[in-house]
Amino acid sequence: MRVDTERLIGENRDVWARFVPHPYMVKVVGDPGSLRPWVLEDYHFVRGGAIRFMLALASRAPPEGHLDFLLESTHRLATMEVPIFLEVSRDLGGVDLGREPSMATVSYVSFLNHLATSMDFVYGGAVALFAEEWAYYQAWKWLSGKSQHPVLVRLSSHWSSREFCEYVERLREMVEGMQGDQKTAAGVFRETCRFELLFWDSLNGPDTH
Numbered sequence: 513m514r515v516d517t518e519r520l521i522g523e524n525r526d527v528w529a530r531f532v533p534h535p536y537m538v539k540v541v542g543d544p545g546s547l548r549p550w551v552l553e554d555y556h557f558v559r560g561g562a563i564r565f566m567l568a569l570a571s572r573a574p575p576e577g578h579l580d581f582l583l584e585s586t587h588r589l590a591t592m593e594v595p596i597f598l599e600v601s602r603d604l605g606g607v608d609l610g611r612e613p614s615m616a617t618v619s620y621v622s623f624l625n626h627l628a629t630s631m632d633f634v635y636g637g638a639v640a641l642f643a644e645e646w647a648y649y650q651a652w653k654w655l656s657g658k659s660q661h662p663v664l665v666r667l668s669s670h671w672s673s674r675e676f677c678e679y680v681e682r683l684r685e686m687v688e689g690m691q692g693d694q695k696t697a698a699g700v701f702r703e704t705c706r707f708e709l710l711f712w713d714s715l716n717g718p719d720t721h
């Protein structure tokens with residue numbers, strides 16, 4: 513059976529309502545300096561988590577199918593996104609990226625890595641990758657145009673760009689083009705969305721700095 517991504521998105525309206533826009537994003541628009549905890553957390557998410565997660569997924573992708581796409585996307589993260597964190601950290605007056613991340617970030621990353629290694633390619637990692645990228649696209653698209661602060665413009669122009677949108681749509685096609693079980697996909701999709709919400713909630717919470 514084909515996985516229906518619109519249905520997955522529609523079933524999680526309660527989650528989107530809580531983070532598009534997320535109260536933390538609203539705070540950031542008013543005070544871009546409050547983005548500092550995000551820089552640390554997302555740097556760890558991407559550097560220590562997403563890159564390895566995508567490599568693990570690529571290692572299980574059928575060679576005639578999505579291998580090249582996943583490898584290119586992983587390369588883009590390592591070469592384009594990691595420098596963004598360094599640049600933004602500097603522009604916000606220096607964020608110590610060596611500090612340990614919150615347990616929300618640590619558990620989100622281990623959830624993704626568990627999926628990539630323990631479930632089969634479709635049901636696990638591909639659905640989760642689509643969910644986290646789709647969620648991020650929505651979050652940053654909301655912010656786009658709401659502030660002229662150079663750091664916010666820099667970040668929203670990356671995660672809500674046309675290129676990023678095309679990448680998310682390509683992930684959607686990848687998920688829809690595979691044979692999958694909608695119920696399992698729905699479980700993975702929902703858990704990923706809830707982790708995404710937890711990530712944003714924790715930026716407002718006591719576990720970060």
Ligand code: MP5
Pocket residue numbers: 554557558562589593644645648708711
């Ligand atoms: C993404 C991210 C987007 N950077 N951080 C979180 C918490 N969720 C999603 O992923 P990518 O691979 O950086 O575009």
